[in-house]
């Protein structure tokens with residue numbers, strides 16, 4: 282029932298270079314101001330179209346039922362806009378830790394939307410795909426649009442920032458799973474950071490307002506921050522658990538990585554202002 286060659290597309294990680302919480306909405310969600318940049322490291326998905334309307338995914342992600350997987354949820358939302366015959370076999374090479382603040386699930390969803398829109402020839406615009414993506418998660422639109430961005434609202438009001446420096450990052454992934462809902466509902470969370478404009482944001486940078494509560498609830502993350510801070514200023518991405526430091530070169534980042542205790546899970550990657558998904562799908566060299 283297959284009729285096509287495989288198309289392999291990256292699903293890169295993101296970092297929140299800073300994350301400010303500026304208020305709480307009546308529905309309980311929080312307004313943020315955050316700066317997203319991509320990494321040249323992430324998951325990889327391969328797609329092959331089928332003409333029987335079936336979706337398959339291999340391998341499964343442990344503890345994530347098939348229909349709950351953001352890849353399948355994204356594909357189903359696109360199937361709603363197709364004829365009954367559009368299907369796909371999907372292979373997932375999962376490299377990003379889950380619930381690490383690197384946006385792996387959101388990136389997988391965005392890559393699925395972009396790749397299947399292309400393969401099924403749906404011709405949906407990036408605006409339409411970003412809107413579909415937002416129904417899956419607040420971080421999906423930035424991956425759909427593929428440009429480093431200053432984000433407001435719950436993360437969906439995006440202003441591209443193509444001029445950001447693209448340093449090397451050392452990302453350390455403490456082996457704990459942070460519960461995002463628990464962080465956002467914590468009474469000790471800072472929720473009133475002053476709203477800044479984009480020029481101030483780019484000039485001054487900022488902090489991660491979740492970090493204090495997260496390190497209190499998950500001491501392993503505080504421990505990793507203390508250790509990395511001995512080499513270079515370290516910060517948390519998203520609601521954690523991963524933390525990062527930036528460096529002027531890959532060599533410097535690797536030198537620090539080599540000095541971490543063996544039990545630390547870490548990787549070195551370059552920051553990129555254009556996501557690798559877009560490079561592969563829209564600007565192949």
Ligand SMILES: C[C@@](CO)(OP(=O)(O)O)[C@H](O)COP(=O)(O)OP(=O)(O)OC[C@H]1O[C@@H](n2ccc(N)nc2=O)[C@H](O)[C@@H]1O
Nearest residue numbers: 309310311382384418419420435436461462465519520521
């Ligand atoms: C805060 C960020 C920054 O990138 O964290 P990471 O997920 O990357 O760590 C994201 O915007 C996370 O967005 P998203 O991934 O969609 O959040 P979810 O897991 O759906 O959120 C779980 C719960 O956290 C709360 N929540 C989430 C986002 C937000 N802006 N305000 C909230 O109050 C809500 O109670 C929600 O039900």
Ligand SMILES: Nc1ncnc2c1ncn2[C@@H]1O[C@H](COP(=O)(O)OP(=O)(O)O)[C@@H](O)[C@H]1O
Nearest residue numbers: 350351352379380381382383384385386387389
């Ligand atoms: N394809 C997927 N990859 C990762 N997580 C997924 C996926 N589909 C569903 N999930 C669920 O989404 C949660 C958040 O995943 P992830 O995006 O990796 O974390 P974060 O938002 O902290 O970066 C996971 O704990 C998992 O339950």
